[in-house]
Amino acid sequence: GQSLEQPSEVTAVEGAIVQINCTYQTSGFYGLSWYQQHDGGAPTFLSYNALDGLEETGRFSSFLSRSDSYGYLLLQELQMKDSASYFCAVKTDNAGNMLTFGGGTRLMVKP
């Protein structure tokens, strides 16, 4: 089967740095994505890692270690608007573009 594990909830203060981990066990692996979803909203794409290493996009960075089946999303200089759910997702096939999502991590940013 496919499984992606991430913490269900994380709390941090404004201005801090937070790391959301994701470990996966899937039958196929072609890349790890991160999506952000605010309450009542749609998921929005944040980042994608196909190869090992760190990808940086502004305040957000994402890391992948394929040998450890592990990745993380790093959010720096946290802002109140970063309060949302964050999902990791594995692309599990190459013929199509099927994503298998983790259960999501609810991030609460406090003043």
Added chain:
Amino acid sequence: DSGVTQTPKHLITATGQRVTLRCSPRSGDLSVYWYQQSLDQGLQFLIHYYNGEERAKGNILERFSAQQFPDLHSELNLSSLELGDSALYFCASSVADSDSSYEQYFGPGTRLTVT
């Protein structure tokens, strides 16, 4: 606004009924994906269409079917509805169907309530 549109926004129907959810992808996108999001199951991939052809199927129930039309819009048909089908249904689109289109753009979703 992702550019993906979904109708209706909300749908309330009774068990045993059939409904159709509609999705229009972003201009230029050839791939359409359907996802179901419920509290206990999270975000589940249902099906992927590329330029009218089915490309990948997830844990989609036999009571559910989808298609993508020549104008690239897609419909998800849910029949013999059960209480457990109550969920948020998202459509997403991307430019192509493989390596070059890892980013998926999600529509606002259709909230289905089965009573």
